[in-house]
Every structure is written in structure tokens, then in C-alpha cells.
Amino acid sequence: MNHAPEKVLVGSLQKFSVEDGPGIRTTIFLKGCPLSCKWCHNPELIDPQQQLIQSPNNCIGCECCVSICPRGAVTINPEEGIVIDRTKCDVCLACADECYAKALRPVARQMTIDEILRIAEQDKGFYDNTEGGITISGGELLMHAELVSKLIDEAGKRGINVCMDTCGFGESQALMEMALKENVTDILFDMKSIDDAVHRAYTGVSNGLIIYNLRMLAADARTVDKLIMRMPLIKGVNDNDDMIKRTGELYREIGVKRVNLLPYHSLGIGKKRNVGGTQEEFEKPTEERLTEIEIYFKDEINLEVEILGRA
Numbered sequence: 001m002n003h004a005p006e007k008v009l010v011g012s013l014q015k016f017s018v019e020d021g022p023g024i025r026t027t028i029f030l031k032g033c034p035l036s037c038k039w040c041h042n043p044e045l046i047d048p049q050q051q052l053i054q055s056p057n058n059c060i061g062c063e064c065c066v067s068i069c070p071r072g073a074v075t076i077n078p079e080e081g082i083v084i085d086r087t088k089c090d091v092c093l094a095c096a097d098e099c100y101a102k103a104l105r106p107v108a109r110q111m112t113i114d115e116i117l118r119i120a121e122q123d124k125g126f127y128d129n130t131e132g133g134i135t136i137s138g139g140e141l142l143m144h145a146e147l148v149s150k151l152i153d154e155a156g157k158r159g160i161n162v163c164m165d166t167c168g169f170g171e172s173q174a175l176m177e178m179a180l181k182e183n184v185t186d187i188l189f190d191m192k193s194i195d196d197a198v199h200r201a202y203t204g205v206s207n208g209l210i211i212y213n214l215r216m217l218a219a220d221a222r223t224v225d226k227l228i229m230r231m232p233l234i235k236g237v238n239d240n241d242d243m244i245k246r247t248g249e250l251y252r253e254i255g256v257k258r259v260n261l262l263p264y265h266s267l268g269i270g271k272k273r274n275v276g277g278t279q280e281e282f283e284k285p286t287e288e289r290l291t292e293i294e295i296y297f298k299d300e301i302n303l304e305v306e307i308l309g310r311a
Ligand code: SF4
Pocket: 033, 034, 035, 036, 037, 039, 040, 041, 042, 043, 045, 046, 138, 139, 140, 167
């Protein structure tokens, strides 16, 4: 018999979230995602393995990391400060243990379901008063389906509702089983691009399975009203008329009722650099274009539309 893993890598638990589903929520960011969106806002959570992350502004120049590293992966560069050679680093985390300034840290920590829920439960009063709860995000929760399923059940036993935040790329049966759970009240379902070629080019995978899973959830009367579509909008990538209209037609056909629009922001660039990579910079659509898209979904497709993170 298979057993769910006891622990999962958690990047962070964000309390008092108000843009990750209804009410006041604690958002749990799990590590590991099967996509690699070029604009990812949490690029440090894509790799399912532990990583070392730098916060260069915290560095006090004590050089402890240089002397402790068993692999000679840390050097000091007069212009850049501490430089980690990621080809040598095996993420032993000895440097992070020594770095009192927290300029070097593990991206995530292993947590049990009970440890996660003990923190989330501290705010149960806020959830109860605002129809909030916890949101399981990432990364991608479907990469940890067995453990997440248990987490949802355990939250239910403690009277906590759950919002699932998924990119939709994962095993259909596991997704459906989770979506059907009574204490799952909402499902934030990403739609990066309805165009498969664009989807492949910018996320690294086809949208075929994602749209299949979306249709599956929308076709079931027990799950359709839980769906809130989430669309990152990146100028010149997925905000053109053709793509927006094809997306609207799909939403009308399958009967989803709510959509969140998320204009691009560049927060991922620094995080990606801090785990040893680079991320391209994009632009968000103009305010006029955002308003046009909002009006289209509201007036022509009859959806409830919310624009999140509008600067
Ligand atoms: S699906 Fe989300 S977490 Fe995964 S790569 Fe895309 S933006 Fe990042």
C-alpha cells in the first residue's frame, strides 16, 4: 500500500493573504512545479529540490560562508559581493547555517501537515469571520497530490476551508478527488494561454492536459462553481484580441463564472537571480488594454471579473 509522504518542502506560509481566494487566508507555497513560465513570480519554487537562495542586501561581509564551504563554491567579488558557483554547490546548506545575517538561506523547509496546520489554525477566527481559509499554492499542488489530499482532509477536521491554486497540469483523477472534497470551496485555475504554441513557448508544456482538466471540473455540477479562472496578462504574449476572444468563448462554452486578471509584474526577476538564474523582463498591458479585456469578459461573456495587483 502507498503512503503519502510525511513532509513537504514549503517555501513560505503567508498570513493575511487577500488575493488568493475569498476572505482572509493563509497561503501555503509548496516547492515544485512542472511548468517553467518565463514570467514566473515564484521562480525559486519551480525546482522540486531544495535550493540555496541569496539575499545580497543582508550580507555583512563576514566571509564565514567562504571558509565553511566544503566544495569551494563561494567566492567574494568586489563588485557583486558573495558569488555562489552553482556548478560546484551541492546545497549542503553549511553556509546558510553559518550566515547569521540570513543573506544565505534554504528556499524552503520540510514541514509536516500538522506543522503547517498548527500555524494556519492561529488565524481561524479571521477565516470564520470572512469566509476565508487556507490556500494551497506553489509551485504546483498537484506535484504533491497525496500529501495535499491529506492536508485538505486534516484542515476539514479542524473546520478550515481550502482554496486550491493550480496550474491544472497534473493527474486528472487526483485533481477531481481533491476538487470534490466538501471543504474545498474554491479552485483558482490558471489559464496562461489558450494558444498551444504560445503556451509551449512560454511555459514549457502543452496546454492540452490543462484544458482537459478544466473541462472536466467545469462539466461536473459539484465543482463548476468552485472555479475561478486566473489569467496572467503579459503584453504582446497573451493579451491580443484573438487569444482573449478564444479564451472568452471557451469560458462561455464550459460555463465558468469568475475570472481574475493578473497584470504582469517583475517580482520574479530578482528571486530568479538569487537562486542563480536569469529571468527575462516582460511588460504588463496598458491600463486601456486591461480595461478593454475587463469589459469584454464582463459584458460579452457575463463573468464576474476582478483585476488583481493593479498598480
Ligand atoms: S505555474 Fe505558477 S509556479 Fe509554476 S512556473 Fe508557472 S507561474 Fe511559476
